[in-house]
Amino acid sequence: MRRRWNGYLIAGLVLTALLAALILLGFFWTPYDPAAMSAGAKLEGPSLRHLMGTDQFGRDIFSRVLQGAGSTSLIALCTVAIGGVGGAAVGALTGYFGGLADEALMRVNDALTAFPSILLALVVISLLGPGNKYNVIVALGLVFIPSFARVTRTAFASLRDVNYIKSARLMGASSGRIMAVHMLPNILPVLLPALTIGFNNAVLAEASMSFLGIGVKPPDASLGYMLSEAQGLLFGAPWYAAGTGLVIVLLVFSVGLLGEGLRRRDGEVL
Numbered sequence: 001m002r003r004r005w006n007g008y009l010i011a012g013l014v015l016t017a018l019l020a021a022l023i024l025l026g027f028f029w030t031p032y033d034p035a036a037m038s039a040g041a042k043l044e045g046p047s048l049r050h051l052m053g054t055d056q057f058g059r060d061i062f063s064r065v066l067q068g069a070g071s072t073s074l075i076a077l078c079t080v081a082i083g084g085v086g087g088a089a090v091g092a093l094t095g096y097f098g099g100l101a102d103e104a105l106m107r108v109n110d111a112l113t114a115f116p117s118i119l120l121a122l123v124v125i126s127l128l129g130p131g132n133k134y135n136v137i138v139a140l141g142l143v144f145i146p147s148f149a150r151v152t153r154t155a156f157a158s159l160r161d162v163n164y165i166k167s168a169r170l171m172g173a174s175s176g177r178i179m180a181v182h183m184l185p186n187i188l189p190v191l192l193p194a195l196t197i198g199f200n201n202a203v204l205a206e207a208s209m210s211f212l213g214i215g216v217k218p219p220d221a222s223l224g225y226m227l228s229e230a231q232g233l234l235f236g237a238p239w240y241a242a243g244t245g246l247v248i249v250l251l252v253f254s255v256g257l258l259g260e261g262l263r264r265r266d267g268e269v270l
Contacts, residue, residue, distance in 0.1 A: 009261025015254035023073050026066030034064045034221055043237045052243035056233060061226075061240055065247050068221035073251070075137055075216070076202035080195055082141025083202075087148025088191070092179050094149070095156025106153065112146045118205050125214055133216045136209060140202055151194045155187035189262070196259030200252045207248055223248050 031051075038058030046053045052061035090109075094102040112120065124139035156179070159165055168178050209215030210224030217225060223244055230241035 006261050006265055008257050008264055012254060012256075012258030012261045015250070016258050019069075019251055019254055022066065023070045026063075026070045030060075030063035030066050032060035032063045034059065034067045035219055036060075043233070045237075046239050046243075053237065053239040055229065055237070055240055061243055064221050064226060065223070065244060068223040068226055068244070069247055069251065071133065071216060071221055072203055072206055072223045072248075075133055075140070075206045076199050078137045079140040079144055079202040079206075080198045082137070083144025083148050083198060084191075084195055086141070086145040087150075088152045090145065091149040091152025091154075092156050092184075095153035096160050096175065096179055096183070098157070098160075102153070105149075109146045109149055113150065117143050117147075117201065118208055121205055121209065122214065125209065133220060136206060136215050140205055143205075144198055144202065148194065148198065151190060152187065155190045156183055159183050159186060189265070193259040193263040196255050196262065199255050200259075203248065203252055203255075 036059060038054070041050070041054050041058035042056060044050055044054040044058075050060050050062065052065060055061055055064070090105060094105050120143045121139045124142060125135055128135040128139060160183075165178060165182060168182050173182070206215055206222070207224030207227065210217075210222040211228045213225075213228065215224055216222035226244045227241060227248075230237070230244055233240050
């Protein structure tokens with residue numbers, strides 16, 4: 001059977017690719033130095049010279065948004081990597097072997113997921129120390145492990161008693177080989193959309209923490225901290241908040257479309 005046109009996946013891929021290209025460009029080149037101040041260019045509106053205008057220090061907002069989007073995306077990717085790998089390992093082991101270890105770890109997992117992730121991240125970052133992006137990555141990565149563990153555990157538990165897994169056991173395949181070769185590829189349709197959701201949650205969590213002043217701080221640029229700065233300029237320079245907020249929305253929206261497209265991919269047939 002042929003698959004139907006997956007508009008979500010196509011739109012998500014295109015938007016995500018465009019934003020990724022701009023973010024990668026920001027790592028190597030920006031129109032202006034994001035930290036350069038200019039007393040004569042304070043609070044200029046959007047123009048051909050400054051596409052998103054300037055802030056209260058005369059800094060080019062577009063250049064700062066490029067740098068901030070790169071910082072936020074890098075933190076989100078590292079967060080998903082830590083949470084995804086750690087959660088997948090815990091979920092795979094508990095889902096495949098079951099037993100008392102499964103019950104104990106899942107009860108701990110339930111207790112952790114009962115609290116809002118941002119609240120747990122605030123607790124962890126307060127212990128590690130605010131203002132350092134590496135501490136933010138570690139804090140968010142640890143907080144995201146339970147959510148990925150639950151998704152992976154459910155998927156592995158649903159596969160451990162199917163016929164081809166039983167056949168692999170009878171043929172002498174080790175548990176590690178069964179999980180890595182026979183089970184992991186079959187849970188990717190479930191895991192990949194979960195990773196996109198995790199990325200979006202990490203973007204919003206990092207932006208929230210930086211907005212509150214406990215995440216990334218200057219001289220490193222951050223979309224959340226920029227929104228915090230723009231809060232006091234909503235009437236005098238609305239383009240500051242509009243441009244920064246638009247980038248966050250587009251980033252979350254594009255990856256969300258990609259995740260929805262991945263989720264629908266296997267079900268869309270003629």
